[in-house]
Amino acid sequence: xxxxxxxxxxxxxxxxxxxxxxxxxxxxxxxxxxxxxxxxxxxxxxxxxxxxxxxxxxxxxxxxxxxxxxxxxxxxxxxxxxxxxxxxxxxxxxxxxxxxxxxxxxxxxxxxxxx
Amino acid sequence: xxxxxxxxxxxxxxxxxxxxxxxxxxxxxxxxxxxxxxxxxxxxxxxxxxxxxxxxxxxxxxxxxxxxxxxxxxxxxxxxxxxxxxxxxxxxxxxxxxxxxxxxxxxxxxxxxxxx
Numbered sequence: 001x002x003x004x005x006x007x008x009x010x011x012x013x014x015x016x017x018x019x020x021x022x023x024x025x026x027x028x029x030x031x032x033x034x035x036x037x038x039x040x041x042x043x044x045x046x047x048x049x050x051x052x053x054x055x056x057x058x059x060x061x062x063x064x065x066x067x068x069x070x071x072x073x074x075x076x077x078x079x080x081x082x083x084x085x086x087x088x089x090x091x092x093x094x095x096x097x098x099x100x101x102x103x104x105x106x107x108x109x110x111x112x113x114x115x
Numbered sequence: 116x117x118x119x120x121x122x123x124x125x126x127x128x129x130x131x132x133x134x135x136x137x138x139x140x141x142x143x144x145x146x147x148x149x150x151x152x153x154x155x156x157x158x159x160x161x162x163x164x165x166x167x168x169x170x171x172x173x174x175x176x177x178x179x180x181x182x183x184x185x186x187x188x189x190x191x192x193x194x195x196x197x198x199x200x201x202x203x204x205x206x207x208x209x210x211x212x213x214x215x216x217x218x219x220x221x222x223x224x225x226x227x228x229x230x231x
Binding site: 004033040041042043044045048056090092096100101103104105106107108109 | 159
């Protein structure tokens with residue numbers, strides 16, 4: 001069983017469109033994250049949710065809206081896509097209840113290409 | 116603010132030789148330190164972590180890392196490199212005192228190239 005799964009794996013879309021990426025974890029973790037990896041492979045946190053509550057929002061444009069229907073799911077919706085949104089988006093999860101001692105588990109990534 | 120520096124964009128080593136990938140960090144509290152590896156078109160895989168205790172931690176695939184508090188470093192090492200170790204390696208830090216607002220901050224990554 002895949003611990004953290006994201007869909008779709010690849011997403012090609014036109015500028016101005018709205019798209020969503022879904023993420024699910026079956027590890028029983030209480031915290032989930034979205035990270036963005038740019039073309040230079042730099043990884044930057046976007047959001048984190050703990051038990052469905054938004055904890056971290058790293059000055060991401062409000063075109064990006066995460067939604068956590070339950071603690072096993074964290075979806076990312078992006079409105080009015082721009083060329084600069086092209087990147088690989090990674091979902092991750094961890095157990096914050098241990099004070100951050102546990103490692104985060106990452107999904108396989110979603111490669112978003114905006115044309 | 117917490118940060119991680121990986122000073123080398125790329126490390127080249129011959130198979131069978133020891134390898135070191137460097138990492139230094141900055142946090143306000145006590146650090147939790149992690150190494151991850153990323154193979155092409157794949158997600159990040161956890162290698163090892165330092166939380167507390169012994170400064171030398173051992174992880175997956177024969178990798179180890181040494182925590183040095185005075186030098187704020189956490190270098191990744193392996194005694195004998197394999198061609199299959201070629202990948203992108205990320206060091207990450209988490210501030211132990213930030214509770215549920217805890218986040219992993221990554222370095223810029225170091226590409227390891229192991230050649231025959």
